[in-house]
Amino acid sequence: MQFKALLVSETADKQFVPQVVTRELDELPAGEVLIRVSYSSLNYKDALSASGNRGVTRNYPHTPGIDAAGVVEQSSSSAFTPGDEVIVTGYDLGMNTAGGFAQYIRVPAAWLVRRPTGLSLRESMLLGTAGLTAALCVAKPEQNGLAKSADPLLVTGATGGVGSIAVALLSKLGYTVAAATGKAEQADFLRQLGAQQIVSRQELQDGSDKPMLKERWGGAVDTVGGDILFNVVKSLRYGASVACCGLTAGIGFNASVLPFILRGVNLLGVDSVELPLAVKAAMWDKLAGPWKLDNLDELASEISLEALPEAIQQMLAAKVAGRFLLNLA
Structure with missing residues (x-):
């Protein structure tokens, strides 16, 4: 055939x-x-x-x-x-x-x-690996105590596949979402997905030479890596977590132990490739049920x-x- x-x-x-x-x-x-x-x-x-x-x-x-x-x-x-x-x-x-x-x-x-029941084949691929990864990037911080608060949750690379779904998913779940992007012309797109604040990529790049930055985020999903990732780590509220799943801004960053030992923050790695099948199935069930995006x-x-x-x-x-x-x- x-x-x-x-x-x-x-x-x-x-x-x-x-x-x-x-x-x-x-x-x-x-x-x-x-x-x-x-x-x-x-x-x-x-x-x-x-x-x-x-x-x-x-x-x-x-x-x-x-x-x-x-x-x-x-x-x-x-x-x-x-x-x-x-x-x-x-x-x-x-x-x-x-x-x-x-x-x-x-x-x-x-x-x-x-x-899974509740998700068509077409809808499953509207999500795809990006949606599965975004769901994992929400689930893992929630397992580490992520809670709704006045502090926004930051999503970097927000116009990308994982980032855009993460914005929509966090918004659906009732979090205040700040979307970071280098594409200022896509601000309306991000607001339609549920972002309440737009942050420029340049703003997140500033301060890479400093060991700590002002507490700003109640948690984060980082899809880009590099120094942007560690600037996010340095800007987390006390005890908050960032889920890391991407590397478009680089595989390395200028790091120190200070955010971890002074603010007790968490850097959580997320992989969706070699994940056990049972975990994948559980995430798909969430995306087809309580986490299904409208x-x-x-x-x-x-x-x-x-x-x-x-x-x-x-x-x-x-x-x-x-x-x-x-x-x-």
């Missing part, structure tokens, strides 16, 4: 070219479950894979796509039968295993979460497989606000 897929190939002059091609099912990797993909979504990691980043994908030609939602076509696992609706995020999907930017994928059964469609633009290469270039050029939903149905 033939199907369409985005295939990224390396040319003789070491350029990486994404093209929509026709593939055969027997070209897919081994796996217990064959899935007809209905929807996927575009993440920054996908854009890196599509541009030849060897830290994400080692071998080419390759089909990126770390997210997929669809219907089981074939299964050698007793856990799934044809017709089951499932979600796949993370693990090796789209990194070194052919990913969700295709009409079919074949994966291990241990990567699959059943679509404004999901405001978070994403729907595109076709043919429009995906242009969307990838926009993401690499940092010209994207919100999410791209890939419709493969």
